[in-house]
Amino acid sequence: MPEAEPMVTEPLHTLHPADIADQLQRCEASEAVAELVRLPPKLAAAAFGELEAERAGELMALLEADQLRSLLMDLPHPEAADLLGYLSGERREEVLRSLPAELQDDLRLLLRYPEDSAGGIMNDRFIAFREDRSLAEVLQHLRTRPVDSTEEVSYLYVTDPRRRLIGIVSMRDLVFRKPERTLGEVMNREVKSVRVDMDQEELAREFEHYHYLGLPVVDDRQRLVGVVKASDILQVAKEEATEDMQLMVGLSGEERALTPWQRSVGRRLPWLCVNLATAFLAAAVVNLFEGTIARWTALAVFLPIVAGQGGNAGMQTLTIIIRDMALGELSPGDGRRALFKEAVLGLINGVAIGLIVGLVGWVWKDSPELGLVAGAAMVLNQLAAALSGVLIPFGMKRLHLDPALASSIFLTTVTDVAGFFFFLALASLFLRSAGMH
Amino acid sequence: MPEAEPMVTEPLHTLHPADIADQLQRCEASEAVAELVRLPPKLAAAAFGELEAERAGELMALLEADQLRSLLMDLPHPEAADLLGYLSGERREEVLRSLPAELQDDLRLLLRYPEDSAGGIMNDRFIAFREDRSLAEVLQHLRTRPVDSTEEVSYLYVTDPRRRLIGIVSMRDLVFRKPERTLGEVMNREVKSVRVDMDQEELAREFEHYHYLGLPVVDDRQRLVGVVKASDILQVAKEEATEDMQLMVGLSGEERALTPWQRSVGRRLPWLCVNLATAFLAAAVVNLFEGTIARWTALAVFLPIVAGQGGNAGMQTLTIIIRDMALGELSPGDGRRALFKEAVLGLINGVAIGLIVGLVGWVWKDSPELGLVAGAAMVLNQLAAALSGVLIPFGMKRLHLDPALASSIFLTTVTDVAGFFFFLALASLFLRSAGMH
Numbered sequence: 111m112p113e114a115e116p117m118v119t120e121p122l123h124t125l126h127p128a129d130i131a132d133q134l135q136r137c138e139a140s141e142a143v144a145e146l147v148r149l150p151p152k153l154a155a156a157a158f159g160e161l162e163a164e165r166a167g168e169l170m171a172l173l174e175a176d177q178l179r180s181l182l183m184d185l186p187h188p189e190a191a192d193l194l195g196y197l198s199g200e201r202r203e204e205v206l207r208s209l210p211a212e213l214q215d216d217l218r219l220l221l222r223y224p225e226d227s228a229g230g231i232m233n234d235r236f237i238a239f240r241e242d243r244s245l246a247e248v249l250q251h252l253r254t255r256p257v258d259s260t261e262e263v264s265y266l267y268v269t270d271p272r273r274r275l276i277g278i279v280s281m282r283d284l285v286f287r288k289p290e291r292t293l294g295e296v297m298n299r300e301v302k303s304v305r306v307d308m309d310q311e312e313l314a315r316e317f318e319h320y321h322y323l324g325l326p327v328v329d330d331r332q333r334l335v336g337v338v339k340a341s342d343i344l345q346v347a348k349e350e351a352t353e354d355m356q357l358m359v360g361l362s363g364e365e366r367a368l369t370p371w372q373r374s375v376g377r378r379l380p381w382l383c384v385n386l387a388t389a390f391l392a393a394a395v396v397n398l399f400e401g402t403i404a405r406w407t408a409l410a411v412f413l414p415i416v417a418g419q420g421g422n423a424g425m426q427t428l429t430i431i432i433r434d435m436a437l438g439e440l441s442p443g444d445g446r447r448a449l450f451k452e453a454v455l456g457l458i459n460g461v462a463i464g465l466i467v468g469l470v471g472w473v474w475k476d477s478p479e480l481g482l483v484a485g486a487a488m489v490l491n492q493l494a495a496a497l498s499g500v501l502i503p504f505g506m507k508r509l510h511l512d513p514a515l516a517s518s519i520f521l522t523t524v525t526d527v528a529g530f531f532f533f534l535a536l537a538s539l540f541l542r543s544a545g546m547h
Numbered sequence: 548m549p550e551a552e553p554m555v556t557e558p559l560h561t562l563h564p565a566d567i568a569d570q571l572q573r574c575e576a577s578e579a580v581a582e583l584v585r586l587p588p589k590l591a592a593a594a595f596g597e598l599e600a601e602r603a604g605e606l607m608a609l610l611e612a613d614q615l616r617s618l619l620m621d622l623p624h625p626e627a628a629d630l631l632g633y634l635s636g637e638r639r640e641e642v643l644r645s646l647p648a649e650l651q652d653d654l655r656l657l658l659r660y661p662e663d664s665a666g667g668i669m670n671d672r673f674i675a676f677r678e679d680r681s682l683a684e685v686l687q688h689l690r691t692r693p694v695d696s697t698e699e700v701s702y703l704y705v706t707d708p709r710r711r712l713i714g715i716v717s718m719r720d721l722v723f724r725k726p727e728r729t730l731g732e733v734m735n736r737e738v739k740s741v742r743v744d745m746d747q748e749e750l751a752r753e754f755e756h757y758h759y760l761g762l763p764v765v766d767d768r769q770r771l772v773g774v775v776k777a778s779d780i781l782q783v784a785k786e787e788a789t790e791d792m793q794l795m796v797g798l799s800g801e802e803r804a805l806t807p808w809q810r811s812v813g814r815r816l817p818w819l820c821v822n823l824a825t826a827f828l829a830a831a832v833v834n835l836f837e838g839t840i841a842r843w844t845a846l847a848v849f850l851p852i853v854a855g856q857g858g859n860a861g862m863q864t865l866t867i868i869i870r871d872m873a874l875g876e877l878s879p880g881d882g883r884r885a886l887f888k889e890a891v892l893g894l895i896n897g898v899a900i901g902l903i904v905g906l907v908g909w910v911w912k913d914s915p916e917l918g919l920v921a922g923a924a925m926v927l928n929q930l931a932a933a934l935s936g937v938l939i940p941f942g943m944k945r946l947h948l949d950p951a952l953a954s955s956i957f958l959t960t961v962t963d964v965a966g967f968f969f970f971l972a973l974a975s976l977f978l979r980s981a982g983m984h
Contacts (some may be wrong), residue, residue, distance in 0.1 A: 128757055154554040184560075249722070314781070342758070344781060358792075374888070382860055382900055391854040413850070415830050417851060422956065426815055434787075
């Protein structure tokens, strides 16, 4: 627990590591390194473990080999492994080889797991005993263990001779059952665990669904390899859930507001080009009717209204579907119900907005014909927007793609193309029939 | 811990409450009630506590008074209070009065706290002792307590005679320190707590920033009133973080994909009307230049491209800023750096896309003039998009509004108005200067 509410004016070493990291995040890299080496080593390591990936990588490049070494030795294993992950293969090897053999082995093992898997998040230090140990023995063992590793323990794990997880014992049972009994006698065999290669998004969903406070992690042979706590999963859960916001508009999930622009250009420009290609598609529809617009230029004024309203309504539908998917509240079977709901909404909103647009078109341009065409196109486009807002994410999922990926670009393509087409085709029909009379 | 991996084909009573709730979420309300009363009471209550708000409210309306009463008595207090919150004032009073006096008092107290505050999430059952109690006494007390309330305890709270929180004692200290010592002697006085009226979004941020596994909750007189665990905060954290996705496009944060359409119409239509008003604003800009378009109808073809690209680029910027704010990674002081980054990106992307559009305009319409005008307008609009993507959310924050609120509507207003104006004004200037020659 932190000592006090953090204050920016206090000297760094009185702050909680997370707040020191906030400060180190904000200053120049060289200044941050200078501050870091001035801190007590344990605190420096703890603060370093709280830094964001990008910044941690920057600072590591500036640290001397022995500073890096002492930092890694003071960090919990998962954080140390994360940091090593930012180093280039060569430098990583060099740093690893400078560490004590046991730590080296532990970290190499952790480095084998992808950063976004249970193995990449879990802590590989946990308390496990064989089932033939008596409660008295276990208590005696815990009593002599260093403080930090048992502080927040509420369960002990029981493993067989092959290190496979076979049960859990609560602290309560450990303390209150007869001391001569063995772990095997008091343990609960119905123990829920997760696989080390489980994706962190799925892991977060498990924690949320079942309200776990902690879960043991096992490898493909059921051997206990680590523990994940709910507090480790919180940041992951938020990041994963909000990643979709960025994917929708054609951003990499990893980009942050302060990611250097040099790195952002290459990530954003390709999607802007995709959007441009779809914009040309929509423009080609307008081009088909250039003759119609030449005869009736007021159409050009209403063109963006019909398309833009479709885009906004479609984004409402799309966003709600993608958020529900991210929160794990929508199963594939719910697609039909959502489609029906959105179609009804699209029709109602379409008629309401179509009426307003129709009236404004009539009054503003003194043309009931324009009002009629704009209003009718609006109804049709709101419906198209609603349907594509549901069908795009469910379709992407069916194709085993991320439902959010660039979905807003695809959606506005539909609403632009459909909006332009409905509006201009109706206008053109109208002109033709009026010309016939 | 759940017994086994849930399977849809299993009878309901063998499932984890969270999975039963999933099933009850999907069937007809009357069917769900029938299933519910068939379950063992404790399990029914647990499953009910896992239902989503909307569904829970529906089912409660269908339950008889005594069924509701027994459900509430079997639920943990926070869930019971949440459920009571869905009832109308009159029915709530009636149900409350049917409950045992002590439970009634507890629930009335919890009902006083807003649902989205620490008080609305916390569990009001916790273990607190006075500081003069010996460790032996406390252990004896815990030994005789019912199992469920101490199962996941890793800290005990110490309060003074006025029930004010003065310290915590870890399970480790309780078990391993000399039994004749008092809590006051072994407790840690540096105890972090949160206020009962703290907003759940801020609470989630505290948990995430400091990796707490649990936090005590105190009222305005520092009296201990409850405890919040990291596992309680997970769902809240995800919901709060993703709420912004919906706010951005003019959706209520509470709406879900399967919210009945009757309720959605009233929430979405107003924002669609706001969007319509801004669309008319953009249309008015086009209207200013109707004469220009009449003379040069190819402009109508390129009009949506310039505006649409601005909209997409602006949404990228806006989304990244809002996500960073939601993740708590962006402080007000970072605004200037983000603005600079986005301006640089807007310029680079603008020039790249402006060149493509210019070339296409030239080749497609065989008009270098059109290419020049479209390309130049594109550069200017990409810059406007980048700046407004940063300034809108930071501006909203400065005005103490939610930075996400309808921000995508405001953003596309800027990119439409600016895009149309830059493009048509440049074209008009061009026509005029060409006419002068």
